[in-house]
Amino acid sequence: MTAPGPAAEVLIDQLVIHGVRHMFCVPGESYIAALDACHDRDIAVTVCRQEGGAAIMAEAVGKATGRPGICFVTRGPGATNAAAGLHIAQQDSTPLILFVGQIAREMREREAFQELDYRAVFGTMAKWATEIDDPARIPELVSRAFYTATSGRPGPVVIALPEDMLVERVAVPDAPAFEPVETWPGATDMSRLQKLLWAAERPIVLARRQPLVGAGLRRGRALRRALCAAGRDHVPARASVRSGPSLLCRRSRHRAQSRSCWRA
Numbered sequence: 001m002t003a004p005g006p007a008a009e010v011l012i013d014q015l016v017i018h019g020v021r022h023m024f025c026v027p028g029e030s031y032i033a034a035l036d037a038c039h040d041r042d043i044a045v046t047v048c049r050q051e052g053g054a055a056i057m058a059e060a061v062g063k064a065t066g067r068p069g070i071c072f073v074t075r076g077p078g079a080t081n082a083a084a085g086l087h088i089a090q091q092d093s094t095p096l097i098l099f100v101g102q103i104a105r106e107m108r109e110r111e112a113f114q115e116l117d118y119r120a121v122f123g124t125m126a127k128w129a130t131e132i133d134d135p136a137r138i139p140e141l142v143s144r145a146f147y148t149a150t151s152g153r154p155g156p157v158v159i160a161l162p163e164d165m166l167v168e169r170v171a172v173p174d175a176p177a178f179e180p181v182e183t184w185p186g187a188t189d190m191s192r193l194q195k196l197l198w199a200a201e202r203p204i205v206l207a208r209r210q211p212l213v214g215a216g217l218r219r220g221r222a223l224r225r226a227l228c229a230a231g232r233d234h235v236p237a238r239a240s241v242r243s244g245p246s247l248l249c250r251r252s253r254h255r256a257q258s259r260s261c262w263r264a
Contacts, residue, residue: 028074030101055085076114
């Protein structure tokens with residue numbers, strides 16, 4: 001159990017625990033307590049001029065690392081400006097967590113201070129949209145946001161932060177550090193895929209690979225094995241790799257030169 005402290009500090013502590021070292025934002029008074037909490041934490045803050053740019057920068061980090069990019073924006077127009085980056089993350093299956101400052105809980109349903117219902121606004125654009133009403137649930141909900149953003153088909157998550165909630169004092173245990181969940185096709189699925197490839201006259205396989213960062217190294221080895229199999233079975237293949245052609249084994253590259261187009 002941590003010592004009692006402002007909920008905003010608990011929030012930023014959870015981000016640090018989950019491996020966040022950089023976040024993007026357009027400052028706003030609705031979440032100023034969270035910005036203050038970043039002061040003594042090991043987390044870099046990039047201040048942007050417009051929320052759309054901040055969200056797109058965070059989306060680029062998520063796309064490059066495979067871990068959720070973090071963006072903070074203020075309520076109302078700030079949140080709707082960030083919708084562009086949120087939509088890109090949804091369309092490109094990029095892990096992203098968008099934190100939105102929200103009006104005080106006592107002001108709900110009065111259309112005051114640029115109020116929006118973020119569950120309704122972003123419910124069809126994000127994998128999950130929620131609002132933290134109880135500061136004691138910050139570790140739980142932030143942890144769930146990281147796993148939701150990265151599990152299955154990755155995508156964006158939106159978390160609204162009522163400004164009065166951020167200044168409440170709370171003592172709550174930290175959540176365990178987030179680790180991406182790796183998913184792999186089963187033996188039955190791979191056997192069926194093999195039969196489909198054998199039966200196809202001109203098979204085409206589109207395989208998406210995460211960047212070669214952290215757990216992505218295992219995906220890089222999986223891609224190399226797939227390309228080797230393609231060369232061995234004379235299956236036309238095309239790959240784009242960021243780390244250069246050294247990932248591709250010589251055998252698959254030699255077999256594919258006459259039948260495929262490589263771009264490294």
